Amino acid sequence: MKRILLLLVYSVALLAAGRSSAQSVRGRVIDQAQQPIVGVAIVMLDADSTYVAAAASDADGRFSIQSAVRPYRLLFQHLAYEMQTLASDCDDTGETELHESANSLEAVVVEGEKPIVRVEQGRLAYDLEAVSKGKAVNNAYEALAKLPGVSEQDGTLTLAGAGSVAVILNGKPTTMSAEQLASLLRSTPVDRIEKAEVMYSAPPQYHVRGAAINLVLRRGSEHAFSGEVHGNYMNRFYSNWDAGGNIVFTAPKWSAEAIYSTGQVKAKRIIDLNSQHTLAGRLHEIIQNQNITNEATWHQLRAAAEYAPEGKGRLSAAYTASFTPRNDGLSRAAGSLVNSVSSPSGDNAMHNASLRYTPVSGPDLSLDYTRYSSTQSAAMQNRYADGSETAFDVLSGQTVDRISFSLDQAHGFGKGWELTYGGVFGWAGDHDYQHYTFREGGTAAENTDSHLDEYTANLYAGFSKQFSKGSFSFSAAGEYYRLGRYDNWSLYPQATLLWTPAEGHLLQLSLSSDKTYPSYWEMQEATSYIDGYSEIRGTPGLRPSKSYSGQALYMYKQKYTFMLFWNEMPDYFIQTAWQAPDRLALVYQTLNWDTNRQWGANVILPLRIGKWLDSRLTLTGLRMTQRCDTFHDMAFDRSKWLGRGALDNTIRMSRKPDLTLELSGYYQTAAIQGTYDVDASWSVDAGAKWTFDKGRATLSVRCNDIFEHSLPFAKVRYRGQYLDMDSGAYTRSVTVHFAYRFGSYKEKKHRKVDTSRFGH
Incomplete structure (x- = not known):
């Protein structure tokens, strides 16, 4: 406790030492018709005309530059407009009007591919709307999975070359579990996200370490009301549903929002075990079939408000809740050893x-x-x-x-x-x-x-x-x-x-x-107990796991990405199964390993053919090494090469009606996990999206894991341990999604609650 008090005293002293903080210069760029101008380059210079920072105006003509330099000069540059210069020492420059260039060409249309990524203050800032444009994407969560190098594995987002990735909102870490965060992002329209900042090494002020994606959400500046209602039907052996909506009020000085969603989910899991269990020198052949079902009803609620008068700081408060009032299950096991x-x-x-x-x-x-x-x-x-x-x-x-x-x-x-x-x-x-x-x-x-x-x-x-x-x-x-x-x-x-x-x-x-x-x-x-055997x-005494990672990334023309990466995780922990030596029991236990190391390369290659095909090929090759000297007296030190390839295709069928098809798939070679040998896995997904009613309504249908090969077969053949585990049944899912938006979407968003360490 003495050390903690010393740290607190030290932090207070640090804060007392300085009075200035990171400020921002913001404003709006308009044309002579008072319409916003997108893509204006705003360059900040100090009093000595030295470069400080830069930004670009968004779809509403707004820009923000994080800098405490005062006074400053701003240069406004755009090919179609005359360059403007503004000298000021204010935090808000108001509206800056640009005049069309006298040398601009008339009756000439130049079509180009809009860059989806910009470099902003050392971060890769992606335009989520540009990334997901024309794709069968219904919400912010699905748009995140479309970012280069980002994929969804076992219900969580991962970043190629970095493994797991934290999602933070407006520069602060979420405080929700991955499932709760995913649920709320699935109810968030893509156009409410101003940009997604991808960081392979997040600065400490974000209060997350390692790789992170910061979602910067649009803030309202005028009186507005907007919202959305949505509903989903999914079939994965059983039928499931969820529905919800959100409303947002914005004004120049304040904003408020409320989100509610509810649903019912029923899931089935089949696990076939073949365990050749040696006990006291005798071999027992144990064949068990585990049939596990679970049914739950859930509710999620969020209410938030923000007060931000011009030039007087920002105060925000939020309340988030989730409830599962009913969570019932039934687990049946039948086999040669026990019926449970x-x-x-x-x-x-x-x-x-x-x-x-x-x-x-x-x-x-x-x-x-x-x-x-x-x-x-x-x-x-x-x-x-x-x-x-x-x-x-x-x-x-x-x-x-x-x-x-x-x-x-x-x-x-x-x-x-x-x-x-x-x-x-x-x-x-x-x-x-x-x-x-x-x-x-x-x-x-x-x-x-x-x-x-x-x-x-x-x-x-x-x-x-x-x-x-x-x-x-x-x-x-x-x-x-x-x-x-x-x-x-x-x-x-x-x-x-x-x-x-x-x-x-x-x-x-x-x-x-x-x-x-x-x-x-x-x-x-x-x-x-899962059953009478498992x-x-x-x-x-389980210890936290440390991780050290490094990446060398090269990007060509803001599209083609090549990367070398290395990850070292001392005290890595994960749950694995082992056959007890003193009784007939299959024990699942989380243990610390000495290390889990991965190093390799990653390549992302986009391809676009005309206006009808948009594809992306992602290739990853890595060497994985796993070592544990105290694994139940069965020390292991194992290594294996692994390769993964993924191809995502978006096909624009027509613009009137607005119909888009998607076809994607991946293949991953065999891998290891401790004493497990994990077979190769692959999946093919397909989807279609129809947008109508002037873009306010969307209807989409998606089928994931069509051929049911995403969960691989696993086995153990190590130092007398013999186990086969097949859990690949009922992985195919069909989802129907409908959403309708009303009002205009220009506002801010929310933080979440981390409950990843809660629960049994």
Whole structure:
């Protein structure tokens, strides 16, 4: 605690040392008809005419340049207009009117391909509307998956060459789980996103480490009302549905929004096991079929408001909640060893409140509080082949309270230099319990009831330099972390160099480090049963995983991407299965490995033929190495080459009616995961989208994993362990989506709540 107090005192001293913060210069560019002009290049110079920063006007003619340089000069440049110069020291330049160039050509139409990516302050800024234009994309989440190098794997977004990627909104990390974030982004129209900033090494002021995508959301500046209603039907063996809507009010000084969605989901999972289990020198051939179904009803709610008077800072508040009042399941297992029936049921709820204040001068302050609670009960009955029986009831639950406070400060020094520093301080309290009531026979399971307190204190400092052909940034964050008896100090360096040696050429070098924490439930000394043979065991003392990654990226003509990457993850943790040596049990347990290393290359090649075909080919090759010296007395050190190719095609069938088709697929070679050997996997997806009623209504149909080969067959043949696992049934899904928009979409968006470490 003394160390934490010292860190707090140090952070307060840092804040007291400076009064200025990162400011922005914003304005709007219009023509003589008072219409907005898109694509105007705005270049900022200081009093000595030295380059400071640059930006481009958006579809509404608006621009924003992050800089504290005062006074300054702005140069407005556009091929069709005369260059304008503006000298000022204000944060808001108002409206700047440009006059058409006297040398502009009339009656000549020049068609070109709009660049989908720009370089802005060391980040790759993608125009999501341009990326998704003409594609069967219904919302912001689907548009993110269309970014070069971004793909969806097992329900989460990944970035080629970096692995997992964090999604943050308006420069702040989300505080929702990946599932909740995906659900809300699926209800967000693409045109509400101003741009998506892709960072392979996020600066520390974003409070995420490693790769990140920052969604910058449009802000309203006039009185407006807008909204959307949508509905989805999906069939994946069972029929599922969800529906919802959102409304947005905007005004010059304030904005407010409300989002609500609800749905019902029912899923089936089939797992076929063939376990050749050796016990006391005798081989037992165990063949089990696990049939698991789950049905749940869920609700999500969000309400947010922002007050931002001109030149007086910004105050925003948000409340987010998710509820699952009904979550029922049925698990049946039949086979040569045991017939089992389990009927779990439960509910959970999450509440999050956040408050953020961004002053004109001074530190950016934010406060966040989350409460999560869940309860679950289950009755299990096992009938073994030898005639014995066991039956028991289990009651479990979890309550998590988490609060965090962050502050961020930045100082501009002119000539492109900027200093940033700040900190994050957090506490979380977790209460987990699991109680058994035995009705027949007995097991080795014991009741558990535990409390964990988690403390985190993080301080960072860094600098960046903008120069005429690129930028450079470096930072270091020191973190103190304590969970129970585990105590750790860590240092996280970050560096990015971006260089554009000539027009059409871009080189970016990135270095980042991160730490990933296991869920609270995984760290409990508790055992949960899937059936009479398979069980999930907790791991007390499970350590966080560190990661160090580097990328060398070259982009040609803002389209063609070539990358070399390297990722090293000490103390990597993941859940794997092993056959217990002292009894007939297949144990799933999360353990720390010594390392998980990947290095390789990635190529992204777009192809466009006329106005009817837009394709993108992504190729990845890597070498993976996994080592664990303490894996149940079965140490492993394994390596394997892996390749993956993906092809996405968008076919414009017609413009009247507006009909688009999509056909995409991927193939991945065999891989390894600890002692597992994982077969090759592949998938083919197809979809169609119809846009009508002047673009306000969309209807789309999509079929994913048409041939049901996305979940590969896995096996273990390692040091006496023999296991076959096939879980590839019922992976095909058909989705029908309808959405209708009303009003005009010009506004801001929301933060989310991270619940990735909650739940059993």
